[in-house]
Amino acid sequence: MNFNQLLMQKHRRWMRYSVIFSALLFIISALYLMVGELFISPFDSLSTLEYQLLYQLRLPRLFAAMAIGASLAISGAVLQVLLGNVLAEPGVLGISGGASVAMVVVLFFFPMAASAHIFMLAAITGAMVFTLILVSMAKAMRLTTSRLLLVGVALGILASAVVTWAFYFSDDLSLRQLMYWLMGSIGGTSWYQHTVTLVILPVLIWLCFQGHVLDKLMMGEAHARQLGINIDSVRWKLIFAVSILVGGAVAIGGIIGFVGLVVPHLLRLAFGTENRFLIPMAGLSGALLVVIADFVARLALDSAELPLGVVTTTIGAPIFIWMLVKSHDSH
Numbered sequence: 001m002n003f004n005q006l007l008m009q010k011h012r013r014w015m016r017y018s019v020i021f022s023a024l025l026f027i028i029s030a031l032y033l034m035v036g037e038l039f040i041s042p043f044d045s046l047s048t049l050e051y052q053l054l055y056q057l058r059l060p061r062l063f064a065a066m067a068i069g070a071s072l073a074i075s076g077a078v079l080q081v082l083l084g085n086v087l088a089e090p091g092v093l094g095i096s097g098g099a100s101v102a103m104v105v106v107l108f109f110f111p112m113a114a115s116a117h118i119f120m121l122a123a124i125t126g127a128m129v130f131t132l133i134l135v136s137m138a139k140a141m142r143l144t145t146s147r148l149l150l151v152g153v154a155l156g157i158l159a160s161a162v163v164t165w166a167f168y169f170s171d172d173l174s175l176r177q178l179m180y181w182l183m184g185s186i187g188g189t190s191w192y193q194h195t196v197t198l199v200i201l202p203v204l205i206w207l208c209f210q211g212h213v214l215d216k217l218m219m220g221e222a223h224a225r226q227l228g229i230n231i232d233s234v235r236w237k238l239i240f241a242v243s244i245l246v247g248g249a250v251a252i253g254g255i256i257g258f259v260g261l262v263v264p265h266l267l268r269l270a271f272g273t274e275n276r277f278l279i280p281m282a283g284l285s286g287a288l289l290v291v292i293a294d295f296v297a298r299l300a301l302d303s304a305e306l307p308l309g310v311v312t313t314t315i316g317a318p319i320f321i322w323m324l325v326k327s328h329d330s331h
Helices: 003-034 048-082 095-109 116-140 145-169 172-183 191-208 211-218 221-226 231-253 259-271 275-299 308-329
Strands: none
Touching (some): 003 275, 048 191, 048 211, 048 259, 048 275, 095 116, 095 231, 116 191, 116 231, 191 231, 259 275, 259 308
């Protein structure tokens, strides 16, 4: 079997699994809409209550889970290439924390301006500032994997400290809002908040077509320049795109960790590192993971609802520990 045949075989494998994952997402989404405290049958006509439940609660929540999952997974995949680090992820590196700090600033100092659009702009700005700090330090100081992670964790701790101070000085209403963002939840998502999704969607599509550029970046900056890539321009565009995705995800559902770490890393282990296939597949898989996680969050307890961020962290933390141990063993 020659090289071209091997390449075609690998491409067919990517396509086959993307079809399987798409079918799984469709099935899980259908179950998500049907199952809950009140079961909604797809074969019966909807009552007024069922209509309200489906179109005003479950459907916007489902779309929010998909948007957040795809955004975080694709952000993680792009950051891992941008920083040359397989353990890079918006939550672990403190980028999500930067978005939450910016939202806290808006909530406390400009409460009258607090809306989905303002939160999104604030979250994007906070995410971009933290991303720029990380990328600048990684390039200027040539940080190793462990040092980059430590810087990211330190930024995350700094963000948590700011949010903790906000807790201390907040009144009851803003405290509840802060808890909502901090723990990660899409329980109160409405169609109004999906104006943020309309901003995220074109960025997701654009990044899905940047796989060939990311493949060249993975070969090293010198090789990428020889292949005609404007490194500085591409890096700024990717940083801006990641900031929009992370900021938008935090604005919709708060801090939801480990999706951007686990999904792209496991896809690379299972299928390979070709970013033109990996990026769209990461978006699909991230959406699937968060929909499943929110399904569990909704149904796990009878009388209450688990925060989505707690469910994704429970899934992701053991895998992150395994990745750290494996990374340590390989050195």
